[in-house]
Amino acid sequence: MQEGVNYQELSRRYGFAPKPESASRLTQLVSRQDSDLDEIAKVINKDPVLRKRLLRVANPDAENEIEYAVETVEDALMRNGMGCVLVLAMGTPLALALTKTFQTMLSLKLEMIDPSEAECLQGDHLLGTIHFSDKVEGEVYLRMNIASARAIAAGILGMSPEELTDTNEIKDAAGELLNIMTGNFKSNLCDAGLDCRLQPPEVKLSNNFHTPSVAGGGVERIALRAGKIHLFVDVTANPWND
Amino acid sequence: MPIKILSVDDSRTIRLIVGRSLRPYDCILCEAANGEEGLVAAAREKPDIILLDVTMPVMDGVTMLTKLKEDPALKSIPVIMLTAESGRDNVIHIARLGVRDYLVKPFKEEQLIDKVGRIVQLKKKEVSAPVAAPVPAV
Numbered sequence: 462m463q464e465g466v467n468y469q470e471l472s473r474r475y476g477f478a479p480k481p482e483s484a485s486r487l488t489q490l491v492s493r494q495d496s497d498l499d500e501i502a503k504v505i506n507k508d509p510v511l512r513k514r515l516l517r518v519a520n521p522d523a524e525n526e527i528e529y530a531v532e533t534v535e536d537a538l539m540r541n542g543m544g545c546v547l548v549l550a551m552g553t554p555l556a557l558a559l560t561k562t563f564q565t566m567l568s569l570k571l572e573m574i575d576p577s578e579a580e581c582l583q584g585d586h587l588l589g590t591i592h593f594s595d596k597v598e599g600e601v602y603l604r605m606n607i608a609s610a611r612a613i614a615a616g617i618l619g620m621s622p623e624e625l626t627d628t629n630e631i632k633d634a635a636g637e638l639l640n641i642m643t644g645n646f647k648s649n650l651c652d653a654g655l656d657c658r659l660q661p662p663e664v665k666l667s668n669n670f671h672t673p674s675v676a677g678g679g680v681e682r683i684a685l686r687a688g689k690i691h692l693f694v695d696v697t698a699n700p701w702n703d
Numbered sequence: 704m705p706i707k708i709l710s711v712d713d714s715r716t717i718r719l720i721v722g723r724s725l726r727p728y729d730c731i732l733c734e735a736a737n738g739e740e741g742l743v744a745a746a747r748e749k750p751d752i753i754l755l756d757v758t759m760p761v762m763d764g765v766t767m768l769t770k771l772k773e774d775p776a777l778k779s780i781p782v783i784m785l786t787a788e789s790g791r792d793n794v795i796h797i798a799r800l801g802v803r804d805y806l807v808k809p810f811k812e813e814q815l816i817d818k819v820g821r822i823v824q825l826k827k828k829e830v831s832a833p834v835a836a837p838v839p840a841v
Contacts, residue, residue, distance in 0.1 A: 468791040471798050475805040476814075477789055558787070562809040566720075618719055630715065637714040640758065641808045644787025651790035661713065661760050 478561075480649065483508040484553035488653035491547045501546055502534045510573075511549055517575070518545050518681050524577060544679035547597065547655075548696045551646050552681050555601065555694055558645035559685060562638060567616040569687040579684035579691050582606055587632070588667035589639040595657040597650055599698035603639050604670060609690040610635050636662040642694070673697060706730040706823045709750035710837075711741035711767065712785065713759040717808070721754060721785075722837050724812040728825045732837040738762030742770055745777050751823045754815075757786040757793070765793075768800050781822045785810070 471477075486504050490496040505511045512534055519537035520529045531537050538546065556573055563571040587610040589603040605613070608622075614634035615622040625631065639662040650657055672680055672695045683694040708730050710721045718734050725732055733748045735741040739762040745753060753771075757764040764784065772778045781803040789807045797805070804818050819825060 466795065466798060468795060471794050471805075472789075475789075475794075475807075477805075477807060558809075565809040565811055614716070617716055619723060633714060634716045637716040640714065641787040644758065644808065645789075648788050648790035648793070651792060659758055661758065 480652075481553050481557060483511060484550050484649060485652065487511070487546060487550035488649055488655065491543050491550060492653040492655045496543075498535070498538050502538055505534045505538075505546075505549070511553070514549055514552065514681065514683075515541075515545070518549070518679070541679065544699060545681075546679070547698050548599075548679035548681040551650065551696055551698060552683050552694070554646040554649045555642045555696065556683055556685065558642045559638070559692065559694070562641050563687055567613065567687075569616070569690070571685050571687040571690075571692075574684050574686050576682045576684040576693070579686060579693065582670075582691075582693070585666045585668050586670075587635050587664060588670055589635045589662050589664040591639050591643045591662045592660040593643065593647065593657045594660075597655045597657050597698055599696065600673075601639065601643050601646070602670070602672070602693075602695040603635065603642070604667075604693040604695070605635070605691065607631075609692065612690055613638065632664040636664045639664075706752070706825060707733065707748055707750045708819070708823075709733045709735065709741065709744055709748060709753045710785075711735045711738065711744075711753060711759070711764065712756040713737055714756070717756065717785070718837070720812070721815065724815050725819075725825075727827055728816075729828045730825065734837050738764055738767030738770075741767050742777075745771060745780060746774075750780060752819060753780055753782045754785045754819075755782050757784065757788050757797075765797060765800070768797065768802065772801050783818055783822070785815075 483504055490501050505515055515534055515537050519531040519541050523529050531540060560571045563569045582604055586604055586606045591601045610631050611622045611625055614631040615625045617634050643659055647659055680697045685692045710718050712718050713736050722732055733744050735744045737759045755764045768782060783804045783806060784797055784802050785806050787808040803822055806818055
């Protein structure tokens with residue numbers, strides 16, 4: 462391999478899919494530390510999905526948009542700071558990776574929905590966690606009910622849900638889903654200079670999950686749905702951990 | 704002679720998908736769950752090709768690839784990285800170590816077969832041939 466080889470050449474050679482531009486741009490801006498909030502606001506205002514997600518994060522107690530006390534991207538950035546921009550930027554590759562995984566491995570169309578529209582998880586459910594650390598530190602949580610986890614694992618393994626009786630196989634499939642998601646978002650962070658290392662996923666049954674608050678950082682909940690399958694992804698991140 | 708393929712991935716799910724993708728072809732699939740087991744399996748089985756994950760416990764894929772390329776007996780075995788990580792620096796580093804190809808997860812089974820088939824000659828099994836179970840590496 463020649464020393465002068467560049468990433469664009471390799472991307473073409475290996476057939477990589479292009480990365481979402483607004484998420485990459487946002488991560489680059491956050492990684493600079495001295496970025497102008499106006500510049501960040503411009504990027505978010507150009508992307509209606511990012512704008513909607515930022516306002517949702519800035520109004521955690523509002524049940525719908527009418528109740529929003531923070532109504533503009535600029536106000537949301539002033540109140541929530543860069544940590545919240547980082548989780549927004551991270552959420553995009555996470556959700557895209559999940560959507561692509563469902564499409565590729567399960568032939569299912571997964572769509573992002575407002576978390577308030579998703580069915581709450583009652584009782585025991587599957588909780589997968591991946592911790593990442595270095596220049597940025599945080600956690601990615603993936604949660605789903607047991608029936609969803611079984612349907613996903615069975616679909617990936619080419620079995621019917623009834624055939625899948627081994628809990629370890631269900632947990633392993635959920636762990637791999639987490640790996641795929643976080644591997645994609647790690648690439649986005651590293652490309653922006655926010656290097657981080659991933660811990661192997663931990664998957665267990667839980668019945669009382671609470672997203673931890675992160676001092677100086679950001680937290681976002683993303684909900685996704687494909688038919689009866691409902692998934693929740695919670696991201697916490699603290700940038701500039703150095 | 705069937706092609707011998709070593710799949711190194713800590714996820715049993717991915718190893719099962721790899722096994723299912725290769726089932727129609729005349730090949731022997733060996734498995735390892737981390738880089739350390741992968742090196743042992745590579746030395747013992749002398750596979751025709753290795754499919755290698757990056758993030759794994761005990762020894763990650765980049766370390767395994769580095770050690771593989773330092774070993775005169777193993778360095779010529781072609782390696783396809785099979786990983787969700789496609790960050791610029793990581794990809795360039797891995798390419799410089801001498802990887803033959805790179806497949807980003809999630810992938811379609813046809814993509815895997817296409818990439819493997821560009822490196823080794825995959826032949827379809829005859830219809831009546833029994834399905835070979837994967838050989839545990841360690």
